[in-house]
Every structure is written in C-alpha cells, then in structure tokens.
Amino acid sequence: MPTAPKPATGLRERKKIRTRQAIRRAAYRLFEERGFDATRVDEIAEAAEVSPSTVFRYFPTKEDIVLSDEEDPVIEAALRARPADEPPLTALRAALHDVMAELWRQPEAVTELRQRMRLVASVPAIRARMHESIGKSGDVLHGAIAERTGRARGDLEIRILTGAVLGALTEALLHWTEEGLEDDLMDVLDRSFRVLEHGLAD
Template sequence: MTSASPAPSLRERKKIRTRQTIRRAAYRLFAEHGYDATRVDTIAAAAEVSPSTVFRYFPTKEDIVVTDEDDPVFEAALRSRPADEAPLTALRAAIHQTLDELYVTPEAMAEVHLRMRLVATVPTIRARMKENAAANADLLTRALTARTGHAADSLELRVFVGSLIGGLTEALMYWAESGLEEDVRTLVDRAMTVLDRDLAD
C-alpha cells in the first residue's frame, strides 16, 4: 500500500474553512431565495468575506456548487488500496470510503441533496460541471498511472478514465432526476458494474 497523504498545513486548513463557510452561506441562501436570485455579493455578506474573496475561492457562482473538498480524501483513499487490487475494485472501495467519511451527518447529506437538485435544474451548473470534468480526469489519471503502469496519455487509460467519469456523472444525474430517494452508494455500484460487465446482465 502507498502511504497516506500528509496532514494539511495550518494555512491549508484555514483555506478549507473559508471555502466551507462561503459554501454553507451560499447553500442557505440558495435554499431560501433560489439560485438565480442569489447574488455573489449577498453570499459574501452572509459569509462575512468580501466578494473578491468569494471569487478567489470560486471563480464562478456555479463553482460553489460543483466543487468540493472530496478530491484529496478520494485520492488518499484510492492510493491506500492494495497495489494488486483491480482498478474498478479499488475505485469502488475508495468512493465508498469517501462517502462514508464526508457524508455521515444529516447536515452533510442535506447539502448533497441541495447540490444535486441544483445540478439537475440549473443549466449553467450542469455546463460548469462538464467543464470541470477535466480536473477529475487528471486526478484519476494520476492515481491510475501509478496503479496500472499505463502511460498517462495512453489510449487505454484515457478511454477507461473517460468511461468512468461519464458513468459516475450519469449515476449522479439519475439520482437527482429520480428524486434522490435511492442510496447513492447503490447507484455508484450499479454504474461501475455496467463498466465492468458491459450490458450483459
């Protein structure tokens, strides 16, 4: 197994807290007034920061919804999996671990539900999520290059990563569009089973 990532520095922890404060203020306002009616300067005032600080952490209002602190947790979970584990098995376990670590409280799940409802109903957020897919692809490519030995620019790895991101994105959209009533872990498993077995079942 690879070693765990080092703990974030004090500076990084402060940045994470500021991001979370801005995001939580935004979610509260989105829930009360709607996404389109909520201005960035209103979010800044509620978070007790300047509008320029909001834009420093979130270049667009849509980024408040589509970005989160999941990536370092997921990458550390994936890198901690046994080196001889099949890629999809390792990815499935890392996703479950990330969900279990970050989304265990009712408040956290309420935020996830609000985010997914916004993704499902606001076209600009869906568009921004697609734009940000490249960053997710880079993260997976880094982790899987070390795990599989495939070159980062190999066709096989690019197809695998693209299929995985597309499958997980569709699973989340299905979850949002079907009312968020199913367990997201089950839907993630179903999506990864399709990638593993094709449509044979």
Template structure:
C-alpha cells in the first residue's frame, strides 16, 4: 500500500506572521508607497532617498535597512517567500514547469485579491519605471538571478536533480523570462485582463516543452 500523503497546503495556509514581522512589512510598504508617490510627482532620478524617508516618516537609515539601494525600493517585494512556499506545497506528481507555473499564478492571484486596487497599480508603476530607468533594468537582472537560484533549489528538492542541473536552470530561466515579458506586456497595455491571467497565459506558452525536457531520476515531492 502506498503511504498516505500529507494534505497539500497553499501559500494562504501558512501561519500568519508575528507582530514584529507584520510591522516590518508595514514599514516596507510605507516606504515603497511614499517612493512611488514621489516618483510620480518629480521623477525617479530627482527623488532622493532622504526625501523618500521624509515622506514615509522614517529615517534614511531605516530606508537603507529595508532597501540597500534606491532601485530595491521599486524591485523588492514580499513575493519570494510566498512563491517558495507555494512551490514546495504543489502536489508531488506535478511536472516541474507545471508546479512552478501554478505556484506563480497562485501567489499573483492571492496578492491581487488581498488589495485589488493597490497591487495592480503598483505593478503597473513598477514595470513603467523599469522600462524607463536603465539603473532599474540592470538591478532587475540581479534580482531575477537571485530568484532563479532559490526556485532552482526548490525544484531540485522536488525532482531529486542536483541544483546545478542544466535542465533545472533552463526551466527556471525560461519561465522567469516569460514572467518578465508578461509583466511588461501587461504594464504597457490597457490592463483589461487580470495580471495573474496574463502571467498564466505566458507561462503556459513555454510549459509544455519544458516539462518534456526536465526528467527526474526519482521525483521527491512533498508527501
């Protein structure tokens, strides 16, 4: 008889953050929202970190404690831990690319449903800024590289493949590339579709080919 499976949990089933972590999240959000207001009013280049700190009612050192650079204020969010949890929680029988697509769409849909007005507005402003500011495009490449590493690690846990396996690196790289293009496409359009729907379509375009390419010596999903 096959061993019983542990029920799969979604990212929304994760324990609620403690008071200290919720305060950190609120501070990060306050800094980010203050920065976005100022970027709209006076432009990205003309907005200093000192001015962002003043607008957010925190010290400049607090801004740098949460965001090492001004670019990180635009590019850093709370999605990575949620994405990791969602990916680990996907059913063991899902192929790697399918599990990654489902995890990404789940996290985006969850974020949009929690604050329907703010999240899409911030996502649109973020992509417009990244499109227009060379320093942000360069920093975004660094962020995507870090995201690729931790997603590759999570997929290695699921499949039993080594973290440096070419198949996993190509899988995460291709899907993150599709995700980036989906974000730009949505940000440049009229946004008649929900962001997570556009992301889902983009990831499905590359999913089938990746699933046939990524094979595992003995899948080790969450049980």
C-alpha cells in the first residue's frame, strides 16, 4: 500500500510542529498521571519546557491540546493525490487508508490516538469542544472536495457531503473507543463509508 504524500514544510513550520508535539506529549503524560481536570496548563508548560503563553499560542484551550493534531494537511495532500476521476467518497476512503497505514507504522502516534479517544470519551468538556473543533477539518475537506468536483466551496451539496463524512468519522472513532480501542480502526472506518455510500443495505 502506498504511503500518504506528506505536504512540504519549511524550517519554521517544522519547528512549530515539534513544539506542538512536545506540548501534547507532556500533556498526555500528565493527564495519565493526574487526570485531565487536575492537570494545570502551567504544569504542562513546565513539563514541555515552554512558557504558559506558548502553550496558549498553539492551543487556545486545554481541551485543544487533546483535539489538535497534524493530520489534516496530510489527509488533504493524500486526497488531492487521488485520481481526478474517482468519486469523492472513494477518493477520501483511499486517502484515509494511506494515512492510517502510515500512522499505524508509528507506535507512539497510535498510543497518542488511543489516549486522545479515551479522554474524548471520558471528559465531557473535551467531547463538547470536539464538536466545535470539527469545523477546522471541515474547511480542509470543503476545499479539497470542491476542487475535485468543480463546485463552489459554499455549495449546499458540498456542505452536506462534508458534514456527513465528518459525522461518520466522528461516530466511527467513538464506536472504536467504546469497543475497547482494539478493533481494526480502518475496518470500522470502512463500515462507516459503506453506510454513506449504500445506506443500511446489507
């Protein structure tokens, strides 16, 4: 299976990514030790060796530390690399396959994904914030799907398709979490896409 193409990044952007990753990793360690609610932002900053203002520059809220990742540009690049004549859902499913295959080769990234989903499932504030943050991923998909189909970004059909995909992915991740985080995640995502493509038909 081919790996997902990675968008080119300059030195400054790579430094920003490393800082975000350091903050997230420090936060996850503390959340594991103390719990989400008991962990303060200044403690996360100290563990990541940055200032509290730096934490807030990258993550407006503590919940955003859990919900933010670097995957949107990777998924966008993988989607744009798909053949132009593929239907949007087919292209998006194939792009996710490539991205998930690459992620699963990185044990630390898989561990972080499982930690994130356990927190989403157990902390109401994160769950509430998740629905607000989905809009950022929606913007990425809006642009890529509009480009593939030749439609305007604000087109109603594009908005409906994007919303349906994001809703399906969210529910797939929550189902995966509720089932213990051990099922094949790509199989769960494939099931979600089959529902989008064919409804509840067997």
